[in-house]
Amino acid sequence: MGKIIIAGIGPGSKDDITPAVLSAIEQADVVVGYKYYFQFIKEYVKPGCGCVDTGMKKERERAEEAFRLAEQGKVVVVISSGDAGIYGMAPLIYQMKQQERMSDVEICTLPGISAFQKAASLLGAPLGHDTCIISLSDLMTPWSVIEKRIQAAAMGDFVTAIYNPKSHGRYWQLYRLVELFLQQRSGDTPVGYVRQAGRDEQEIKLTTLAGFDPEDVDMFTVILIGNSQSYIADGKFITPRGYYREQLQDEMKPGQSIMTESFRTILSEMQHPDVPIQRLWPLLHAIHTTADFGMEQTLWMDDRATEIIYKKITDGTLRHIVTDVTMAASGIRKGALDRLGIQVHCYINDPRSRQMADEKGITRSQACMRLAAEEHPDALYVCGNAPTALFEICDLVRMGKLHPAGIIAAPVGFVHVCESKHAVKTLKQIPKIIVEGRKGGSNLAATLCNAILTFDDADGLRPGRDL
Numbered sequence: 001m002g003k004i005i006i007a008g009i010g011p012g013s014k015d016d017i018t019p020a021v022l023s024a025i026e027q028a029d030v031v032v033g034y035k036y037y038f039q040f041i042k043e044y045v046k047p048g049c050g051c052v053d054t055g056m057k058k059e060r061e062r063a064e065e066a067f068r069l070a071e072q073g074k075v076v077v078v079i080s081s082g083d084a085g086i087y088g089m090a091p092l093i094y095q096m097k098q099q100e101r102m103s104d105v106e107i108c109t110l111p112g113i114s115a116f117q118k119a120a121s122l123l124g125a126p127l128g129h130d131t132c133i134i135s136l137s138d139l140m141t142p143w144s145v146i147e148k149r150i151q152a153a154a155m156g157d158f159v160t161a162i163y164n165p166k167s168h169g170r171y172w173q174l175y176r177l178v179e180l181f182l183q184q185r186s187g188d189t190p191v192g193y194v195r196q197a198g199r200d201e202q203e204i205k206l207t208t209l210a211g212f213d214p215e216d217v218d219m220f221t222v223i224l225i226g227n228s229q230s231y232i233a234d235g236k237f238i239t240p241r242g243y244y245r246e247q248l249q250d251e252m253k254p255g256q257s258i259m260t261e262s263f264r265t266i267l268s269e270m271q272h273p274d275v276p277i278q279r280l281w282p283l284l285h286a287i288h289t290t291a292d293f294g295m296e297q298t299l300w301m302d303d304r305a306t307e308i309i310y311k312k313i314t315d316g317t318l319r320h321i322v323t324d325v326t327m328a329a330s331g332i333r334k335g336a337l338d339r340l341g342i343q344v345h346c347y348i349n350d351p352r353s354r355q356m357a358d359e360k361g362i363t364r365s366q367a368c369m370r371l372a373a374e375e376h377p378d379a380l381y382v383c384g385n386a387p388t389a390l391f392e393i394c395d396l397v398r399m400g401k402l403h404p405a406g407i408i409a410a411p412v413g414f415v416h417v418c419e420s421k422h423a424v425k426t427l428k429q430i431p432k433i434i435v436e437g438r439k440g441g442s443n444l445a446a447t448l449c450n451a452i453l454t455f456d457d458a459d460g461l462r463p464g465r466d467l
Contacts, residue, residue, distance in 0.1 A: 001104050002029075002070035006090045008083040008112020009040055013198035016113045017041070024077050024110060032066045033079035034058075041079060059089060063096050070105040082114040087135055087163055116161035119194035119222040122204050124236030126192060126224045130158050136173045137164035143173070150177050154184040155273050157264070159230065159239050162223035166214065174214040181225060183274050184267075185209055186459035190226040192237045193217055206237055228461060256464035262288055263463055271296055278306040281458040282433060282451035288463075289447040290439075298436050305431035309380060309406035310455040313340055318405040320345060320379035321449065322372040323442075324365050324389040328382055331446025335466030336453040345379070347371045365389040373402040380452070382408045384445025387420035394423045397430070406431045408448045412440035 005024045010016035017040070025031060025044045035053035045051065052065050062078065070076045080088030090109050097103050120127045132153050138146060153160045160181075165174045181189070187210030195203040195218065205216070209225065217223065230239040266287050267273050273280070279301060286295040302308075312318035321337075321344045323329040329346040337344060347353045347368035356367035365386035372379065373396045381404045383389045390409055396402035409424045409432060411417050421434050433448050450466075457465055 001106070002072060002074045002076060003106045003108070004066050004070045004093060005075070005077045005108055005110060006084045006088070006093055007077050007079050007110045008085070008088060008114070009037060009079050009081060010113040011082055011115045011118040011198035012040060012196065013118075014040065016118060016198050018110070018112060021110050021112060025079075027075060028077040029074040030066075030069050030076045031079060032062050032069075032076060034062075034081075037079055037081055059092055060096075063089065063093050066093065067096065067101050067103055067105060071103060080112070083112045084109055085111070086114050086133065115194075115197050115222045116163070116224065118197040119161075119192070119224060122194055122197065122202075123192035123206060123224060124238050126190070126226060126230060126237040126239050127159055128239035128241045129227060129229065130156075131161065132156075132158040133161045133163060135163040136166070136170065136177065138170070138173070146173075147176070147180070150180050151274055154181045155267055157184075157227045159227050160225045162225070164219060165217050165221055165223055167219050174217070178209065178212060178214065180274060181209055183276065183280070185225075185228065187211075188459070189228070190230045190232050190237045191223065193221050193223040195221045197222060206232060206235065255467040256462075259288070259464035259467065260462060263461055267461075269293065277458050278304050278455075281455060282306055282448050285447045285451040285463070286435070286444060289443055292439075294439075295435075298439055299433070300425075300436050301433040302431050305406065305433050306452055306455055308431045309452050312405045313342065313453070317378070318380060319343065320376040322346070322369075322376055322379045322381050323445070324348070324368060324383040324411075325385040325442055327442035328384040328445045328449075331443055332382075332449050333453065333466040336450065339466060340453060342453070345372065345376060362392075363388045366392040369393055369396060369402075377402050378405055380404065380406045380408070380449070382410075382445050382449050384408075384410045384440060384442035385412070387411045387413065387416045390420035390424050391416070394420075394427065397427055404430055406433075406452075408433050408445050410435040410440035410442075410445040410448065412438065412444075414438060 007021045007024050009021060022044055025041050026046055028049055030050040031045060032052040038053050054062055066076045066078050078089050084090040093107060116133060134149050134153060187208060189209040191209050191212045192206045226239055263284050266284055283295060283299055286299050287293055319342055321342060323346045325348055326346050329344045332344055348364055352371055353364050353367040357364045365388045369389050369392040381393055407424055407430055409421050417438050421436060424432060435444060454465060
């Protein structure tokens with residue numbers, strides 16, 4: 001009985017074929033493979049060695065022919081580009097032996113340098129940490145499964161190699177991959193891609209996730225997407241392994257390190273992490289504060305509310321925050337307020353609120369909002385306790401006495417709480433973040449406010465800068 005040797009011949013360069021593979025080819029009675037690959041090994045084939053070459057998509061025929069020849073007592077070398085075990089012939093031949101041929105033919109595999117490894121060496125050192133490989137070809141795998149794997153890779157912060165990124169019939173899948181990655185990664189994430197790695201036609205390009213153009217690649221291209229720690233330096237793509245981690249941790253406060261790790265854990269456990277970053281960032285804060293993943297359904301916000309309110313901070317039009325109770329005010333990070341030049345005001349203990357409440361027969365929370373409307377009508381209004389404060393805000397807006405930069409509505413309780421949140425939703429021109437239903441609280445209102453103040457940290461998923 002003969003033998004089948006499944007050999008990876010590397011990405012294309014003769015220098016990238018391993019000595020073990022060369023030795024096997026030199027001793028082979030027959031070499032079987034895709035006809036395009038024979039140009040890379042023809043000079044190593046011994047005289048009289050048979051060569052069985054077939055076209056694309058003839059993998060089963062090649063495997064069947066390899067078994068037929070090996071069962072005649074021949075030593076057959078089946079060649080694949082790169083590594084034969086990575087999208088190559090190895091799995092098919094082993095399966096065919098077990099499930100179809102029931103053959104006694106001996107099978108062994110010889111590893112080769114895969115295209116993603118060759119591409120990585122040309123780009124620098126992008127594979128320095130946990131890595132995964134995804135093929136975008138849906139010939140063998142449904143797209144719905146591929147998309148789940150893309151989401152998992154992006155969410156898991158893997159350095160990701162992309163095989164089969166594009167073909168004549170598959171033109172939109174790579175665009176979708178970029179869209180999914182941008183939901184989890186910064187636009188500055190390095191992306192490197194190499195066409196015809198190791199061959200005469202080789203092309204090497206380095207860009208970012210935001211700057212990457214899917215039209216610039218073809219079926220001969222391997223793409224590498226960095227993780228959150230990857231960077232570009234001196235024209236090279238580098239993913240650190242962690243040898244300088246202690247130095248980096250010294251630069252990061254302990255609380256920030258813990259919060260960052262917590263956010264990554266939350267992301268991995270969310271049901272729907274693939275939401276726009278302006279929703280994801282406050283949602284992560286809300287879940288981190290409450291340990292309640294029900295916030296995925298409970299947290300409601302206007303389109304781009306976080307981004308819109310944050311832009312008012314950066315352009316100088318938002319300089320004041322008003323809260324309904326002191327507990328909400330105390331939860332807003334002082335470091336962020338100092339850094340951004342923002343003042344927080346709470347009138348609940350102001351003697352004027354007490355006097356107005358007594359004179360008008362209203363709650364102190366209502367009186368607080370009336371005082372705030374006179375002194376800071378353009379502030380961000382943050383409510384974590386009193387539904388009457390929310391109702392008062394609605395009335396003041398409708399009377400033209402108040403025009404908030406935004407509203408965070410998170411009162412908690414059982415009496416008029418839901419109704420107050422429904423009322424706030426009617427303020428169409430004001431960006432709002434609302435904790436729907438009975439849930440809420442001052443701590444939740446404060447953390448949503450902190451999410452807005454730190455929105456510039458969202459892309460890098462680095463919370464807690466101002467702890």
